[in-house]
Amino acid sequence: MTRLFIPGPTDVHAVVLAAQNQPMIGHRGPDFEELFARLQPLLRRVFLTSSRVYISTSSGTGLQEAAVRNGVARKVLCCVNGSFSQRWYETAVANGKEAVRLDVEWGKAVKPELIDEVLKQGGFDAIALVHNETSTGVASPIKEIAALLHDRYPEVIILVDAVSSLGGAPLDFDGWGLDVLFTSSQKCLAMPPGLSFAAVSDRALAKARTVPARGLYFDFVDLEKYLLKNQTPSTPAISLLWALAAALDRIMAEGLEARFVRHAQLADRVRAWAQTKFELFAEARYRSQTVTCVRNTRAIDVPALNGYLQSKGLQISDGYGALKGQTFRIAHMGEIQLRDVEELLALIDEFIA
Ligand SMILES: Cc1ncc(COP(=O)(O)O)c(C=O)c1O
Known part of the structure; x- marks a missing residue:
């Protein structure tokens, strides 16, 4: 091997790979609901949140699109310091959102004072950041940035891509007051590709209800409706959910x-x-x-x-x-x-x- x-994708432990090899179950029945209900509290622990964590049968890019579609009503500031953060801007534009780029030299972090300079101009209702810029190996100070936003721009929703760091570096969703924080299965969580996960704050969900044209597959309002029933709106990758259960057990066993x-x-x-x-x-x-x-x-x-x-x-x-x-x-x-x-x-x- x-x-x-x-x-x-990162290496997947044999136990996690083997967990996928189980008979199929219906996704509208009690067996599935039991599995889903078991996953929620574990995911919340990994995201350091008491809020919901949606599970998406898509790679992380799907939830990035979801963050933009559900979280941006007027204008989003996209902080770009590498290839993956550039995708925030591209995703916002592709979804018809008004987007402003804050370009930072590659190899450097996005810092609160740079953000302050742009947000001062006014009119923004969301900011999009990458925590761990995989193209440059830079981790931006999300905690400090969130503190600035809460202090000076409390109306701005904070959207964070932690695709290559969540589960490997601490990201305190509740403590830092983030609004959307997502990751993919195939990175620090050491699962096969195919799933992604997003913690979503109450205020982000409340905002989503007011944002038109959220699309269908990644609509937070719909995901919430089903999450409350321990289900997903459409057929999920059930085999991967078994793998997720095994991967989360491994994470909890390590601590x-x-x-x-x-x-x-x-x-x-x-x-x-x-x-x-x-x-x-x-x-x-x-x-x-x-x-x-x-x-x-x-x-x-x-x-x-x-x-x-x-x-x-x-x-x-x-x-x-x-x-x-x-x-x-x-x-x-x-x-x-x-x-x-x-x-x-x-x-x-x-x-x-
Ligand atoms: C920081 C970051 N964001 C987004 C993505 C895209 O994630 P996915 O391939 O799961 O859609 C990647 C993939 O490497 C990434 O490293």
Whole structure:
């Protein structure tokens, strides 16, 4: 089996894979409702919320679209510091929303003072951010940004993409007062791709009820109606829900805090190595806990490195988009352990020696 140090899909434990292999059940019956009811409190623990967490049979992009369609009535500020945050802007425009971009140099975090400058202009009712910019390995300070918004712009709904960090880094939905926070199954939660999850605040749901043209598949109002019955509006990926139950059991057995600590240790190790052999792309203080973006200062042939790694059963990622070749990325999320990282770094050392 290849060990994946790519930022999704991540390796899935055999127990989680096997959990999918169960007879089908109807999604309008008591067996399904029991399964769904078991998942809700566990998901809420992972999202650090007492609010609802919707389950979507889609990748995270579906819930990003949902956040825009349900959460934006007038004008949204899209904070862009990499390829994935750019998708907020593209999604807003594709859904006919008025969107303003706040462009931040790639490799840098989005900071509260930059946001303040733009929101001052007025007219915004939502802001869209990526917590963990997977293309650059930057984690923006969502807690500080949310504090600014609550203080000065309380009417602005806060939409956060945590696709590559939730479950691997602490994101305190209730404590920080976020409105929509979503992730995908195939990253830090270490599940197969195909599901995504969104915590949605009461005020975001109340707002959704007033926003026209929310569409059908990702309508929060409809998702809520069914969630109250422990169901989903349309047929969900039932096999993946069994996998989710197993993945959440694994997360709870490890303990959320311990999981965050493990991810922090993995990040520390990879960063320390990268700083001696290469350089880090992300600015200090805002480095991701789940994916490290390494500046390719030795101009190594990244595909050749990956070919070598793959011959040993491991895989990393090239730089994303415009950063291809100039950077490479080592994801340390989900099931990855310190011994895996040590093995990977030793092999890269061998390659560059
Ligand atoms: C930060 C971020 N947002 C969004 C996405 C898209 O997620 P999905 O492929 O689950 O739709 C990704 C995928 O890598 C991502 O890293």
